[in-house]
Amino acid sequence: MDGRVRIARRGIWTVTMMVCVGYIMMWMAMPTAVYLTTWLPKLRSQLNSTYFSSQGTNLLIYTFPVLFVAVAGSLYLHLGAKLPYSEPDREAAKKNRLGRWRRPLMVRGPLGIVSGIELAFFSMFIALLVWSFSTYLHFFFSKISPSQIEDDGGTLWKAKLDRAALSLGILGNVCLSFLFFPVTRGSSVLPLFGLTSEGSIKYHVWLGHLVMLLFAAHGVSYLLLWALTGRLWEVLKWQHVGVANIPGELSLLVGLCLWATTFPSIRRRFFELFFYTHYLYILFVFFFFLHIGISYACIMLPGFYLFMIDRYLRFLQSRSRVCLISARVLPCETLELNFSKSPDLNYTPTSLLFINVPSISKLQWHPFTISSSSSLEQETVSVVVKAEGSWTRKLYEMVAFSPADRLEVSIEGPYGPTSTHFLRHDLLVMVSGGSGITPFFSIIRELIYGKTTLKWKIPKLLVICAFKKSSDLTMLDLLLPISDIPSNLSDFDLHIEAYVTRERELRTEDLKPMRAVWFKPSASDLRFGSKKEIQLQRSKLQTPTKNLQQTPMSRESQFYNPNTELESLPHRSLVESTNVHYGERPDLKRLLFDCKGSSIGILVSGPKKMRHEVAAICSSGLADNLQFESISFTW
Template identity: 30%
Template sequence: MSRNTVNGISHSELLPHDFREMILKVLKMFLGLVFAGWIFLWIIVPTSTWKYHWSPKLYSNTYSTYFGRQGTNILIYAFPILFITVVGCIYLHFRQKKHYTGSRSGILSSLIAGWKRPVLVQGPLGVVSGIEFTFGFSYNPMSTIFINIPSVSKLQWHPFTVTSSSNLEPERLSVIIKKEGSWTQKLHAVLSSPIANDHISVSVEGPYSPISMNILRYESLVMVSGGSGITPFISIIRELIYQSNIMNTSTPEILLVCVFRNSLDLTVLDLLLPICSNVSDFSNLKLRIEAYVTKEKEKPTNHEQRVIRTICFKPHPSDVPISPVLGSNSWLYLAVIISASFVAFLVLTGILQRYYIYPKDKNTFKIYSWSKRTLLHLLFMSFCIVVAATIPFFINKRSNSKAGKQINNLDLPTPTVSPSSWLHNSEIEMESLPWNSLSKATNVHYGKRPDLKKILLEINQMNVGVVASGPSGLRHEVAAICSSGLADNLHYESISFSW
C-alpha cells in the first residue's frame, strides 16, 4: 500500500470530507456570532445609546412606503432568528448526510425489502419482536418510535426504542416489544391468531432521535442494563459494528453488563446482531459481555431452546413506506418552507401597507387601527405558512404513494422459512457465523448481581463513557459511582427513555 492511502482511502477522497467538515464548522461559528449579536441587540435596546443615537439613524435608513417602521422592526428582531433557522436547517441537512455514509441498495432489493414485513411473534422471552419497513431516512441510535395498531386499540400510541441501525440496516426498522401489560398481551393474541396472518395495519410516528451521543470519542464504553433496559444498547452495538467493520473506524472497547432474572432471558443477546445484514464478521469490534442471572443459582441442565416463530405479511394496497413528513430531505424542505412563507408574508404585507393602509394612514400609525392591522398580519402569516407547508407535503405524499404501488405490484412467493431458523440448522458451520464470536465474548454469572463499583473502578482506560438503562435504582447506583470522585476517568452519560 502506498503512503498516499490510509485504510484503502486516498487523500483525494479525504480532502472533500475535510473541506466539508471545515465549512460546517465555520457555518456553525457564523450562526453563533449572529445569535450573539441578536442577544447583544436586546441588551442595548433599553439604553440611551440605542434610543437617542442608533435607533433614529436605523429607522431613517430603513424607512419605506411599503412597511414603514414595521419593516425596521422585522429587520432587527425577526430576520436574524429566521436567518439562523434557515441556515441552521441547511447545516443540519449536510450534517445528517455526513453521518449517513452507508451504501444504498438497488431498486429491486429495496422493493423486496418493502414486500416482506415480518413480525417475530413468539421468541424465547415471550417478546413480540421486530417490525420491518421500507423508508429512506436515517436516525440516531437509541431513537424512539410511537406505534399504533388499530386492531389492538385505535386510540393508544405506545413508545418503543428502535433497536436497528439506519446505517447497518438502511431498509429495516426494528423494535422489541415485551409481552407485558394489557396492550402487549392483546397484540400477542392478535398476531397469534390465524386471522391476523394475512395483514395487520400498523401506524408509526417517528423515529424521534435523541441528542446524538458521540460514543466514538471514548476509549472504552460501559453499558449497564437491567431487564428490558438492554434494548437501547442494541442499536448502539449495531451502529458500532457498522463503524468498525464497514467504515473501518476505530471504535471504543465495549463492556456490556446486563442483568436478567432468568436464564431464558439470555436469548435477547442474540438480537445484538442483526439477522439480515451484510456483516458476516464483527471481529473488529472489541466487545465483552458480562451477563448476570439473579434468580437461578446454576445453568439449567435440561434447557430446551424455543425457536423464534416468524410471520411474514403480504403487502396491502393501503401500505405505504415509512418516511419523514417532508421526505428524506426534510431539513432542506423546512428551510424552503420557512423562507418561502416569510417572503410571501413580506409581499402580502407590503401590498396591504402600500395600497390599503398607506393611503389612509400615511405611515403615521394614528388613523388605522392597530388591532385591525395586527389581525390582518396574523391572517397573512397563517395563510403563508399553510400554503408553503402544504405544497411539499403533498409532493412527498405523492412520491410515497408511487413507491407503495411499486412495492404492492411485486408478486413474490411468501417465504416459509424463518431467517431465525437458520440458527438452529445443524448443517451450518457455526464457526463461520458471527454468533459463534458473540458466544465467546459472553460470560454468564448465575445466582448473583454485578458488583458495579468494582467493575467500573477496575477499568484502566483514561476516557471511559458509562451509560445505564433499566430500573431507576440501577441507574442511580451507576450515576453515584461515576460522580463519587473515586475515579476521574468515568464519564456518565445521562439518558432517559421514560415518556
C-alpha cells in the same frame, strides 16, 4: 469539496451563535427602564407598518431571530449530511475538552440526573427569571400613581400586589416562550446545539412546571387582590381591548388540569389519562392568546409556530401505512418488529421511532428505540417491544397468539442525534436493566458494520445487563439481525456480563423456542422512508419466504438454551463471549472501576435506581477515565 463544506458550516454556525447571543441579550434588556421607556417606543414608531401594525416590533424582536436560527440550522445540518466520517473527526472528538462538564453533577434530586453544563444553563435561566422579576417590580413600583393606588383600594401595598401579579404573568410568558422547543422533534434548532428531542424532554418538563407555577401564582394573586378590594366582579369581565380576564381564567383552569396528570406517580400509573389530557394544550394556548392579545403573544409565538409546523409534518407522515415484514417472538413476552425500509434512509444509532397501531388505538403513539443499523440493514428497520403496559401487551398478544395476514402500522421518525462519538473511547460500557438493553442493539450493529466492512478501529465493548428471569436472556438473541449478518465476528471485541437476579439457576421447564412470524404486505403499504408503494411482484421482501406465508419459524435461543447446536459462526462468537450469573445483581462500582483505558464511555439504560447508581459512580471523581455519555432513553 469537503473543505468548502466545512468552512461554510463553520461560518453558518458562527453567525447563528451571534444571533443567539443577541437574542439572549434582548431578554436581559427587556425588563429594564431604558428598554421600556426609550427603545420600545422608538422601535414601535419606526416599525409600525401597514400590514403588521404595532405587532411589527414584537415580530422583529422575538420571531425573526428564532426563525433565522431555524433556517440556518436546517442549512447547517444539510451540509453536515454531505460530510463523510473521517479519522480527524474522531481524533478531535477524543480530546473531549468539555468532558468534565458533561459528567453528572446532580444525581438524586428533583431535576434528576443533571450534568455540569445543564446545571450551569439552568442556573443562568433561573438568574434571568430573578433578574426579570426584580427589574420589573422596580420599574412598575416606580410608576405607581395616586390614581392607581385609589383604584387598588387606597393602600400602597395593594397597588404593589397588582404590579407583582402582573410581573408573575410576564415571567410565565417568558418560560412559555421556550416550552415548545424541546418537543419539536424535527426542528433544526435542537441538533444545532447537539441536542435531541428525546434527550430534551426533561427541559420541557422543567419549563412546564415553571410555567404553571408562575401562571398559578399570577392568577391567585389577582383573585386575592380582587377579593381584598371588593372587585370580585372582575372575574367575569371580558375586555375587548387589552387583557381579557375570562379567557385567562379558562386558560389557567385548562393548564391546571393538564399539569395535574404530568406528575410521575400519575403519569406512570395512568398513562392514557396523561396522554389524552396533554391535548388540552390546544385550548390552553387558544385562551392564552385571547387573554393577552396577539401583540404580547408574539413573544411566545416562535417556539409554538415551529412546533405546529413539526406537528403538521408528523401528521402527514403518520397518514401512510408502512410495510411490516416480520416479527420475532421471544418467550419473555418481547417482540422485534421488522419493517421494510428504503435504502436511502439513514439514521444514527439510538434513534427513535413513534409507532401507531390503529387496531389498538388510532390516537396513541408510543416511542421505541431503533434496534437496527441503517448501515448493516439497508432494507429493514427494527424496533423491540416489551409487553409491559396495556398498549404493548395488546400488541404482543395480537402478534404472538392471533396473528393476522397483515398488521396496519404507521410510523413517525426517525428522531435521533445527528452524530455519535462512541469511537472516541478505548472502551464502551453499556449498562442495562431488563428491556433497557434494546437501545444498545443499534450501537452494536453499527459497530459491527464499521469493523467488518469499513475496517474502523472501534473501542472494546462491555455489556453489563441485568434481567429478572432466565427467559429474559433470550433478548440477547436480538443482538444480531434476522438477516444480513457478517460471516466473521471472531475479531469483534465484545464481552457480555449477564445477571439473572430472581433465579438461581436456568429454568429448563420454561424453555420455549423463539418464533418468527411473517406478514403479507399490501400494495398500499410504503417502504419506510419512501413515497413509493410496495410493488409485490418485484419486491425483495420475498427473499425470506417464497410467498410470505404467515407460517411461524422456530429456533432455539442460543443464550437461553446454550446446550443446543450453534447454527452459525456469528452466534457462536457472541455466545462464547457471554458470562451468565444467576441469583445476584451486578456490582456496578467494582465492574466500572475495574475497566482499563484512558477514556471509557459509560451508557446506561434501565430503571431509575440503576441510572442514578451509574451516574453517581461516574461523578464520584474516583476514576477520571469514566465518561458518562449524556444520552437519554427514559425520562
